[in-house]
Amino acid sequence: MTPLLTTHGLSRDFGGLKAVDTVDFSLLPGEIRAIIGPNGAGKTTFVSLVCGRILPSAGRIVFDGRDITGLPAHKRVRLGIAYTFQITSVFARLSAYDNVALAFQRAQSGRSVHAGVMEALERTGLAGRAKETAGAMAYGHQRLLEVAMGLALKPRLLILDEPTQGLSDGEIAGFIALVREIARDATVLLIEHNMHVVMELAQRITVMEAGRILAEGTPQEIRDNVAVQEAYLGGAVEATS
Amino acid sequence: MKSDMGSGKAIALHLVVIAGLFGLGFILPEYHHGVLARVMVLAVFAMGYNILFGYAGLLSLGHAMFFAVGLYGAGLTMIHLGWGAPAGFAAGVVAGAVLALGVGVLALRTTGVAFMIVTMMFSQVFYLLTLYFSAWTRGDEGLVIPQARRGLDLGAMRLDFTDPMTRYMLALGLFATVLLLTLGVARSGFGRVLVAIRENEERTKMLGYDTFANKLSAVVLSGTFCATAGAAYALLFGYVGSTFASVQYSIFPLLWVLLGGAATTLGPFLGTLFMYYVVDIASGYTSAYMLIVGLLLILLILYFPKGVLGTVRERWLRWLP
Numbered sequence: 356m357t358p359l360l361t362t363h364g365l366s367r368d369f370g371g372l373k374a375v376d377t378v379d380f381s382l383l384p385g386e387i388r389a390i391i392g393p394n395g396a397g398k399t400t401f402v403s404l405v406c407g408r409i410l411p412s413a414g415r416i417v418f419d420g421r422d423i424t425g426l427p428a429h430k431r432v433r434l435g436i437a438y439t440f441q442i443t444s445v446f447a448r449l450s451a452y453d454n455v456a457l458a459f460q461r462a463q464s465g466r467s468v469h470a471g472v473m474e475a476l477e478r479t480g481l482a483g484r485a486k487e488t489a490g491a492m493a494y495g496h497q498r499l500l501e502v503a504m505g506l507a508l509k510p511r512l513l514i515l516d517e518p519t520q521g522l523s524d525g526e527i528a529g530f531i532a533l534v535r536e537i538a539r540d541a542t543v544l545l546i547e548h549n550m551h552v553v554m555e556l557a558q559r560i561t562v563m564e565a566g567r568i569l570a571e572g573t574p575q576e577i578r579d580n581v582a583v584q585e586a587y588l589g590g591a592v593e594a595t596s
Numbered sequence: 597m598k599s600d601m602g603s604g605k606a607i608a609l610h611l612v613v614i615a616g617l618f619g620l621g622f623i624l625p626e627y628h629h630g631v632l633a634r635v636m637v638l639a640v641f642a643m644g645y646n647i648l649f650g651y652a653g654l655l656s657l658g659h660a661m662f663f664a665v666g667l668y669g670a671g672l673t674m675i676h677l678g679w680g681a682p683a684g685f686a687a688g689v690v691a692g693a694v695l696a697l698g699v700g701v702l703a704l705r706t707t708g709v710a711f712m713i714v715t716m717m718f719s720q721v722f723y724l725l726t727l728y729f730s731a732w733t734r735g736d737e738g739l740v741i742p743q744a745r746r747g748l749d750l751g752a753m754r755l756d757f758t759d760p761m762t763r764y765m766l767a768l769g770l771f772a773t774v775l776l777l778t779l780g781v782a783r784s785g786f787g788r789v790l791v792a793i794r795e796n797e798e799r800t801k802m803l804g805y806d807t808f809a810n811k812l813s814a815v816v817l818s819g820t821f822c823a824t825a826g827a828a829y830a831l832l833f834g835y836v837g838s839t840f841a842s843v844q845y846s847i848f849p850l851l852w853v854l855l856g857g858a859a860t861t862l863g864p865f866l867g868t869l870f871m872y873y874v875v876d877i878a879s880g881y882t883s884a885y886m887l888i889v890g891l892l893l894i895l896l897i898l899y900f901p902k903g904v905l906g907t908v909r910e911r912w913l914r915w916l917p
């Protein structure tokens with residue numbers, strides 16, 4: 356199978372700091388991939404390069420056979436790359452409904468906006484909160500609203516940057532089910548610190564550290580990888596699985 | 597859905613306002629009749645400003661150049677090239693669109709304070725040009741379009757712009773058109789994207805919107821409305837002078853819109869009307885009338901922080917567009 360997304364020698368410096376350092380990465384269509392790694396490992400920077408929020412210092416990005424390295428962010432979104440922000444970035448003064456409508460309005464004009472918006476809200480469990488002002492919602496619900504906006508874009512690649520932060524255990528269970536459902540017609544790239552969520556969802560895991568890929572493999576391989584355990588996991592896997 | 601119910605009410609409200617102004621045209625005493633005609637034209641200037649400032653959230657300090665380019669576009673072509681009123685009017689409108697496109701492409705590379713400064717610089721350049729080419733513009737002193745030129749021959753009938761009733765109705769026609777266009781923009785997908793850019797530009801970009809193109813469209817639409825007001829002002833009131841390109845005419849639309857309510861469709865008109873009468877009445881009592889205006893502005897900001905209609909919408913009438 357040809358990969359949906361590949362990066363070649365992708366790098367990004369901030370001053371002297373190599374936040375992302377010559378990363379070769381590849382993602383198959385339909386996959387659920389998790390990226391894990393300690394704070395500051397470069398996970399957010401890496402996916403920001405993929406979605407075009409920031410530009411690389413070096414390297415190439417290929418999406419669906421097309422070089423998108425120099426493409427502006429909004430055009431990448433139109434190709435089907437959707438990003439949900441790690442630091443919640445909703446339209447705080449608009450209603451949850453209007454937030455999703457803005458995403459839907461561009462992505463699929465033609466279909467009834469109302470039906471599409473309500474569907475995205477329902478799938479994320481926010482239908483009852485459609486009229487609430489986004490900025491006044493609980494943090495976890497704002498995270499879900501981000502996901503709903505991502506869904507409304509009908510993406511081919513959905514990038515979720517720590518989506519479960521601030522969710523209750525019950526909401527996390529619902530979220531896991533939702534991502535499985537999304538993955539039936541989209542590829543999912545998930546940055547996540549919650550190892551339970553990662554182990555439940557990911558078919559493969561990429562471990563980053565200091566801007567580089569430290570290891571990559573199935574959940575079982577990553578669990579058994581001594582280097583990963585030393586660098587990052589510690590007792591975390593045993594504790595949560 | 598809630599917005600459908602609000603939409604009927606909103607359209608009705610706008611039609612009532614237009615009908616009310618039409619009726620006032622027949623009953624107002626002469627002085628106020630003249631004031632209202634002028635205010636309606638200036639309100640078009642304010643509505644143009646509101647598109648960019650209210651909806652897209654871009655604060656320009658240079659909109660005098662757009663009003664003035666419409667004014668001069670109409671005035672200079674009519675006086676020096678002998679163009680008729682319709683051609684002169686069109687020249688003003690087109691000049692506004694072209695200038696806005698040029699200024700937009702350059703100024704939109706900046707945001708925030710830099711955008712304010714860049715637009716102000718462009719406008720100052722325009723102002724200085726109107727003084728520099730005083731051989732044609734007669735600078736501060738300005739030009740008067742001869743009465744005979746300010747009209748339109750329609751077969752046997754002549755539409756005389758200097759006749760108060762004709763002038764009032766033409767001002768109303770323009771005002772109503774731009775008001776309904778603004779309502780259309782506010783309710784359109786384009787209007788919602790402008791609001792989204794104002795609220796969170798990066799998010800808007802990550803939803804797949806070309807925010808630069810949308811902002812540029814807003815600048816062009818805004819500049820064109822303002823130039824239309826300027827061209828109409830030249831035709832209806834006959835005076836074309838560089839005062840209209842000076843910095844105070846960049847501040848006025850900002851004040852009018854802030855007073856009436858940014859990002860409300862009727863706020864710019866209300867703000868323009870209110871300010872006109874406050875200045876008018878205050879200057880009748882004292883030469884320090886700007887002091888009174890300043891005090892009133894402070895009071896308004898205290899009690900109506902989002903302008904009159906912005907605050908009314910927030911507290912009572914959620915459906916107000």
Ligand SMILES: Nc1ncnc2c1ncn2[C@@H]1O[C@H](COP(=O)(O)OP(=O)(O)OP(=O)(O)O)[C@@H](O)[C@H]1O
Pocket residue numbers: 369372374392393394395396397398399400401441
């Ligand atoms: N805009 C920026 N300017 C300067 N340094 C930055 C910038 N963005 C990120 N960095 C630095 O780059 C490194 C990688 O940051 P990044 O946010 O990608 O890490 P992360 O793996 O997502 O971490 P976390 O798990 O905390 O979200 C960090 O050292 C960070 O301080």
Ligand SMILES: [Mg+2]
Pocket residue numbers: 398399400441
């Ligand atoms: Mg991060």
